[in-house]
Amino acid sequence: MxxxxxxxxxxxxxxxxxxxxxxxxxxxxxxxxxxxxxxxxxxxxxxxxxxxxxxxxxxxxxxxxxxxxxxxxxxxxxxxxxDGGGLERDAAIQANLLSLLYVRRRRDVNNAGIGDDELERLSGCPREHLEFHLWYLKAKGFIGRTENGTFAITVEGIDHAGSKQARDRPDATRLLDHAD
Structure with a gap:
């Protein structure tokens, strides 16, 4: 130091x-x-x-x-x-990672993990930047390591991704307002 x-x-x-x-x-x-x-x-x-x-x-x-x-x-x-855009970019990368892991979990609930290399390739985020986002999402409880060492979305991650997506889609909010 x-x-x-x-x-x-x-x-x-x-x-x-x-x-x-x-x-x-x-x-x-x-x-x-x-x-x-x-x-x-x-x-x-x-x-x-x-x-x-x-x-x-x-x-x-x-x-x-x-x-x-x-x-x-x-x-x-x-x-x-x-740089105010830094936080917004980070949030977008984290949302993208959660989306990737969400889709993987939906396709195969028993084999829901994605490895580090594949996450790097799919997200387009270099490994040295990806480490921060994976650390954050893991610390929040949104993702976790599977038994074979890959990353998978958790129930908390699915709930978070769903609630964020609903807030970001104005049409979803309007539909909910009209449902009453």
Whole structure:
């Protein structure tokens, strides 16, 4: 796991060596385990680790490469969170997976599973993305693993797929309104 040493020391990535030393001394005194009022051994260890890396020019240069990569990943995650279409796409993929598994269950109730490779092919979703959706649907109880290791829709999954489909079809709602 990546640790942001700049955040640990509460300094800018552009901080010079004097600033790093000054801030380190301040935090070291504050969090040193011998300090009865504010001592914190865990926080002290984090500060020492950050200081030892950032004070050495070679270690800092190596760390800064990792830092920039991590910063790029954070920007990707932030951009992905801002993209409102991401949730809608995920919901569509999950609905598609449930539909595929529903049809399979309807065709053969005793052999209702679909394997990972076939799900990838049928859904058009790459394996690395499919893993998230399968995890989610499994955690919600909508799908499960069969005895032979394939995925199959559960009763909860069928109920969920049916209720979602009814809500998404305005004509179905109108039919229900006229049935009374």
């Amino acid at each position: 990546f640790v942001d040493y700049y955040e640990t020391l509460e300094i800018s990535p552009n901080a010079n060596s004097e600033t790093i030393e000054r801030i380190f001394r301040y935090f070291a005194m504050r969090y040193h385990p011998d300090n009865r009022e504010t001592g914190n051994e865990s926080r002290f260890s984090e500060i020492v680790e950050a200081h030892n890396t950032l004070r050495d020019p070679v270690k800092r240069a190596q760390y800064d490469i990792l830092y920039r990569e991590h910063l790029g990943l954070r920007h990707e995650l932030t951009d992905g969170a801002r």
